[in-house]
Amino acid sequence: MPAPSSPWLQLRRQLGVMPLVSAAIKGATPLYAERYLMHSARESLTALPTLLLLVHLGGASVTDARQEGSGAQYIQSLSLLVPPGVSTDWVFAGAVHVAAFHFTGVRLPALQDLLHKLGAAGQPFPFSDPLVSAAARQLVDELQHGSAADTAFVERLAAIMVEQLLRVASGVAGSRLNPAALHLGRMTSVLQWLQENLHGQLTTQVLAEKAGVSTSHFRRLFADSLGMTPHRYVTQLRLQRVSELLTGTDLPIARIASECGFDSQSHMTTSFSRVHGLTPARFRRQAARLSGAAAD
Structure with a gap:
């Protein structure tokens, strides 16, 4: 069982809804993955201790409440990196389908550099990348099978997703949203x-x-x-x-x-x-x- 202070339990309590999928991914790039289906709400999420990747899998658009009226909306297949120690405030209307990945054990130098930059800016990192989105969906789909999930496949795919995420962060893949x-x-x-x-x-x-x-x-x-x-x-x-x-x-x-x-x-x-x-x-x-x- 995860400790009471686990970031995924903190996220779960803040959202006030149980995830459809909740599972640890081991291997070279350990993550904790969750899949949520939520309804109309405004969610103010306090800062978590680890990097969080959110991938919008479908449903209603999600608006950054701090930029309401600016058109800063996140829709299907758009993603958001939330640095440790950064809070967010979101507004969404209708059912929203989201995958959440907590980076609990990744210590890659490039990612640490990204964390330092994002933490100093105090801002999330919105981006669009088809490979990250497709990998995120496939990961939570496979984990939906529970004990029957292909563990080796999940670990390999998680490693690919993290590698692509680093490519996005370095500017050689994907598109940072503006x-x-x-x-x-x-x-x-x-x-x-x-x-x-x-x-x-x-x-x-x-x-x-x-x-x-x-x-x-x-x-x-x-x-x-x-x-x-x-x-x-x-x-x-x-x-x-x-x-x-x-x-x-x-x-x-x-x-x-x-x-x-x-x-x-x-x-x-x-x-x-x-x-x-x-x-x-x-x-x-x-x-x-x-x-x-x-x-x-």
Whole structure:
């Protein structure tokens, strides 16, 4: 059993919800992994004693409460490194699916240098990297099997995730997000318009025209601001809205698919299942059970 002061127990108490997955990963890069599904809330997390990696696996967007109104939001596949001794304050509306990794035993020099820099700045490190996101999802998926999980595979994959994380920190992989870039008037207005028109045809060309710039310039501006392509962002916004409607309304799933801009219910189900590991119907049932348990 972990000691009462374990950082994952501290996180669990602060969130007020039990994780769906909770397991230690041994090997050369020991971690403690957890998987959470949470609902509408504002979470103020006090500083933890170890480095924490949070990966947004799906659901509603999460806003840094210290930057509300700036567009500093974290959506599916975006990640955040929280240094030891740094508190955070988050606002989210709807079901949020998150993987958390506590770096309890990593003593790599590059990581220690990163910790020193982040601790001195007193700021989390937001970034986007497909490999880190995919590895995080695969790790918690495998750990979901409990005693039947492939331990050797988990340890190898954790080592790859940590190695890629160091590459991101050194600037040779991934994209560090730049929320300040979202203060640009044209980007803010486009993002707001996107939220209100998810049911429509949202090509990069359409968005560039809304921003009043060329398509190629818009792609660069968007990548600098959010660390991903416009197409990927639109898809993730649509899946975010799907999650909100599944948990906050009784609308039929086919209607939700139409309102969120998917060509068909089957297209939405395929995209949603790829991100969440659950069909929309199963996600709705699981969220309802968790909501009922929280009410009790």
